[in-house]
Amino acid sequence: MRSINLFKEVTMKLALAAVFVLLSGSVALAVVGGGDITLTNKGGETVFSHKTHVEGAGLKCQGCHAKLYTNAKQHKAVTMKAMEQGKSCGACHNGKTAFSVKENCESCHKK
Numbered sequence: 001m002r003s004i005n006l007f008k009e010v011t012m013k014l015a016l017a018a019v020f021v022l023l024s025g026s027v028a029l030a031v032v033g034g035g036d037i038t039l040t041n042k043g044g045e046t047v048f049s050h051k052t053h054v055e056g057a058g059l060k061c062q063g064c065h066a067k068l069y070t071n072a073k074q075h076k077a078v079t080m081k082a083m084e085q086g087k088s089c090g091a092c093h094n095g096k097t098a099f100s101v102k103e104n105c106e107s108c109h110k111k
Contacts (some may be wrong), residue, residue, distance in 0.1 A: 012028070014091060031050070031051070032050045032051040032054045033050030033051070033053075033054055033061060034050050035050060035051075036048065036049050036050070036051075037050075039077075041077070041108040041109075043080075043105065043110040044110055045110045046108045046109055046110070047108075047110065057098070067091070068088060068091055080101065083101040084101055084102055089101060089108075
């Protein structure tokens with residue numbers, strides 16, 4: 001009788017542990033927005049983090065996707081000169097809303 005109860009107890013604990021592992025794994029795999037987007041350019045790799053912008057800066061998806069990136073055709077390469085004129089990332093990274101694209105190169109460009 002004792003061995004049956006012990007077996008049931010161990011089985012229940014293993015089942016609960018398995019459920020916990022499965023649930024925690026799915027949470028770890030969740031990403032904000034489209035996750036990280038890596039762009040390769042002359043200045044080195046640039047990583048755009050949806051998490052940094054959504055959770056860190058408190059931006060809403062529609063803040064960019066309704067104004068700057070309304071469709072797939074607009075997701076094209078953008079020059080630094082265009083960003084300095086307020087296009088793409090430069091719409092917010094102007095030195096007022098967020099750090100300027102004219103400085104802190106290492107914040108975006110990783111060599």
